[in-house]
Amino acid sequence: MRIVGPIIAVCALAGIAWLGTGPLSLYTLFGVIIPYCAFAAFVVGFIIRILNWGRSAVPFRIPTTAGQEKSLPWIKQNKLDNPSSKAGVVGRMALEVLFFRSLFRNASTEKTEDGIAIGSAKWLWLFALIFHWSMLIIVLRHFRLFLDPIPAWITALEGLDGMFQIGLPVIYLTDLGIVAGITFLFIRRVVVPRIRYISQTIDYFPLVLLFGIALAGIIMRYFTKVDMSAVKELTLGLVRFTPQATVTEPIFYIHIFLVCCLLVYFPWSKLMHAGGIFLSPTRNMANNSRAVRHVNPWNYEVKKHTYEEYENENWEKMQALGLPLDYEHVKEEEPPAEAEAGAAEGAPEAANTEDSEG
Amino acid sequence: MKKTGIIAFVVIFCALALLPFAANAISPKAPLELDYNTPAIKSLEEHKCIESTEFMRSSHMQLLDSWRNDVVRNGDIVYTATDGTKYEKSLDDSCLTCHSNPEEFCDKCHSYEGVNPYCWDCHDSFGLWRQNESNEALYQDFLASVEGGQE
Structure with missing residues (x-):
């Protein structure tokens, strides 16, 4: 049920969008009202989560120290794995956010005949990286629908994404990447017994939802086709506050509706790691406990008699x-x-x- | 410091989220208008393309792609439309004879939607090649031989 439930849920959501725009023709509801509400819910929800996190206490310096800390001058410090300055922290965070550096160190433990073997496990890192970069590029690419004239960097990004010019419309590498990434992340949860044991509905649901979005987009682009000028008219109308839902293809509304579901779901789910990663106390603090005195901010004043x-x-x-x-x-x-x-x-x-x- | 960090985070997030709205508020708003007023189209009795408008809008790229493969790889240059009319499978000699204003027709839509077809990677140079009279004669011979071979 933990696996089947999310699949049924996403199919049901797609079904709602199909029902609403196929037989019922509620184009304004699914093309204008729901997207506006979903976007507002996303932005407000995201801010609420960040402010809540911001209010929580950070009493201790708890950076993970994965290398030699700053010490005597002749001992070489590992500035990225044990940063003592702001620049080091920025470097560490950048590598973490852009390249998932700590995931790169992911190790797997295997039982062998002699005992336990610890090996490097890079697959998760690789596919997580493929998935996230594909996702980022796909989101940036979609800004061609929200801007007119289209900035040159979006055109360049699209050109790069479709550089092999396979098929027509040109196949985007990120489309392949995101499907490969989601598929791996899903299969990993299903196949590896320990991961499967700890995987819950909320772990599968975002994967299935993202897969549904990608699938609807791919079907729309490569197979069933939509009237792109009507789509752009609608998307531009949304950001200009003059929306006109003239698109009639249900597949477009399925795609949009699933994206709206993602936007609403995002701030209240594990997907909030997108914002939360910047607030990880074990990564965003400099390990300078020996150089600077850090005092717990809510310590009561101790009565001293010097x-x-x-x-x-x-x-x-x-x-x-x-x-x-x-x-x-x-x-x-x-x-x-x-x-x-x-x-x-x-x-x-x-x-x-x-x-x-x- | 902690507080300013959180506030900066929220401000940056809001700025990113509102960027498309802001960009559109200041950019000029030009509606998409395609120009069908070419001499060839005006002279048509019925203003229609080789297939239905919906099909041409959504699938012209795949039609052209299959044409290219048919012509270049199989020497098949005759396209039979759904209504039975025959056309030459050629961007230059079929499409562009009517749509003789690609800047006002093709490019308008493509740049509006951010599509960058690579038609002109080949067709530009082919047009230049054909401007040479002997090359044009060669091309006409080729067409004749292919057409003759088919019938």
Whole structure:
């Protein structure tokens, strides 16, 4: 049911779109109203999630230290795996976001006759990378439908994507990439017993939904065809607030409706890792705990009684006994109290300025 | 710092999400208008292409692609339309005789939708090649031989 459920759900969603635009001809509902609502839900939901995350506490410096930390000058620091500066953190995050560096280190553990073998497992990294880059390029490519005139970089991106000029309309490499990526990610969950055991409906549903979107798009582009000028009229109308749903092909509305479902679902699902990755505390912090004092921001103020104060209070007795005195005697209590307050406030400020966020 | 980071994130996200709307608010709005007013089309009794408008709109590229393969690989240059009329399988000699204004017809739609067909990778140079009289004569001989061979 964990696998079949999402498939049924996505088929049902596609069926709703087909029913609404095939027999019922509700073009304005599926072409205009639902897309606007879905986009608004996506943007608002995304912001709510980010703000919620932003409110949560980050009391500790917990970067993963996957290399030599900054130490004595003759010991070589691993600046990307154990960054001590902001630049290092930016570099680490960029490699993480763009190339999934930590996934590249993914290892698989296998039982062998002698015991346990740990090997490198790059397939997940490779197909995850193929999927995500295809997805990014496909999303960017779609901006040809929302901009007029079309910027040269989109045309160049499309040219690059279809550079082998296979078939007509030219086959996009990213179309193949996204299908291959989703298929691998799906099969991995089904075939590997341990992954299958921990896979839930919410793991399968986004994969099936994305597959449905890609499939509807591919069918529309390569097989059943739509009136592209009507499509662009609608998409341009949407971003210009003068929408006219003149497209009549149900396959187009199936594609759009599934995308709308994705947009609504996105902020409240695991797909939010798109925004969340920038907030990963184990990646976006510099490992400078030895150079900078970080104070838990909600620590209550500890009542301190410094040696200076102690000496000051007992100055006369100590002097009478001939004990060594470190500080000048102050009659009033205020100056040492001020110095103490200053020291207590100074530390968290210094710590906060070093905190980095994506 | 933490707060400013989150706010910057949200602001950048909003800016990206609203970018298409903003870009369209400032860009000029030119509706797509195709020009069918060429002398050849005007002289037609019935204003119709070789197949239905819907078919031509959605599938002309595949028609042209199959034409190219038929002509170049099989020497098959006669296209029989659904209504039985025969046409030469040729972009230059069939399509462009009526649509003699590709800048106002083909290119308008293609640039509107961001399509970059590679027709002119070959056809431009072929047109130039044919401007030479002896080459044109060669081409006509070729056409005649292919047509003669078929019938």
